[in-house]
Amino acid sequence: MAKEMSKTQIDRLGDRLRKGNISEDDLRLLDQYRRSFTEAYEFVVGAIRKELALEPTGRPAKSTTSISDKLRRESIRLTQIQDIAGCRLIVGDMAEQDSVVQSLKGLFEHTTVIDRRERPSHGYRAVHVVVTHLGKLIEIQVRTSLQHLWAELSEKYSDVVDPAIKYGGGSKDAQELLEKASKLVNSEESNERGLTEILILSSTKDNLSDDLKRQIEEVQGVQDSTRQATLNLLRKLIERV
């Protein structure tokens, strides 16, 4: 088994990655560092599969390119990066997202929840649950399908148009488009959440009358159409770019 790397050793490696011109020795050291997350990663992903019967897509180790980019972009040390290993869960809507986050908090002893729905990061909305296990941080991304589609578009734009777009830079037009798209997704999901809350509050008081059920179904129908229209409008806006 490889000797455990010291924090200083890891952060010095991070400094070299930040500067570029990575040597073979550095790539091997980074590989060793990433593999030190394997046990914690397998514990977290295994528990999600077994205890919650969910199917995350795992990323056992962040790519060298993404690590180097992050080190250059942010004043952060390699040992501070909290998504070296992690996984992603895509759920239907915000109510399900809340429920999954609660389940994750109950499942793991040490968790930190980062909710980017109310305060998005450059338009990115999602909930990240960071689990600490065996001294390692494992990030679980929980996204709704709408949040996920937006995030995938943002990443693709960053890949093929300008890497700065994902972090609030680059083309102003692309930025504006992504910002408006993010607001549309937020508006749609907020409305859906509002109706869910009304439904819960009404149900706790008494059995829903037929009249109230009809009204709620009517609003649900409108929301389904709006959701679809939001998606269509989003696609049309993007096609124009």
Added chain:
Amino acid sequence: MIFLIEYDRNRGQIVTFEKFDDSEREKAEEFRLEMELNLNRLGIEREVVLLEAETEEALRRTHRRYFEDLTELVNAPS
């Protein structure tokens, strides 16, 4: 399943795509390291990433940016 992806960010395209059984994690990690070392020797910048998913379909759903160009992404079902 474990998937090893070599991705050209500038072109937005996958260059190589390999699959491994869940029991082959060590082998997949060795392949990833070898690929990174080779690309480094050649001075080629690519994103090399290992991902795990129940099926390839599940992987395409959660990481579709690797698989689809922008038009396909725009027209994809949510």
